[in-house]
Amino acid sequence: MVSEIVGSFAYVFFFMMQSENKDIVSEIETIQCLTLAASFIAAQGIVIGGQSSYGVIMNPAIAFATFFLGVFQNAEEAFKWCWLFPTMPFAGSILAIMFFEFIYKPAIEKNTKEVAV
Numbered sequence: 001m002v003s004e005i006v007g008s009f010a011y012v013f014f015f016m017m018q019s020e021n022k023d024i025v026s027e028i029e030t031i032q033c034l035t036l037a038a039s040f041i042a043a044q045g046i047v048i049g050g051q052s053s054y055g056v057i058m059n060p061a062i063a064f065a066t067f068f069l070g071v072f073q074n075a076e077e078a079f080k081w082c083w084l085f086p087t088m089p090f091a092g093s094i095l096a097i098m099f100f101e102f103i104y105k106p107a108i109e110k111n112t113k114e115v116a117v
Contacts, residue, residue, distance in 0.1 A: 005088050
């Protein structure tokens with residue numbers, strides 16, 4: 001559960017850092033795409049070896065497919081954890097948005113104002 005939240009938090013936070021026009025790595029769109037792909041890999045690397053046998057999914061659509069296929073293997077176990085993968089990425093994403101908007105962004109703006117003076 002925690003790995004899904006932390007992984008989603010990291011991915012959304014990295015994505016938002018690169019999607020802000022002030023903080024982009026490069027003006028070249030291909031480099032931006034590679035940076036966003038690397039942020040997904042980094043987010044999965046942060047929480048590698050999650051609690052489930054599937055690892056960290058961080059995508060509710062893939063989580064639903066995993067649950068659907070899990071019903072055929074072990075229905076009792078699949079229904080026991082069916083709420084976990086579709087809901088926890090959203091929780092991590094909401095936390096990342098709040099962190100970005102209320103902590104990271106004001107700190108960066110304050111830092112740039114101090115440097116400008």
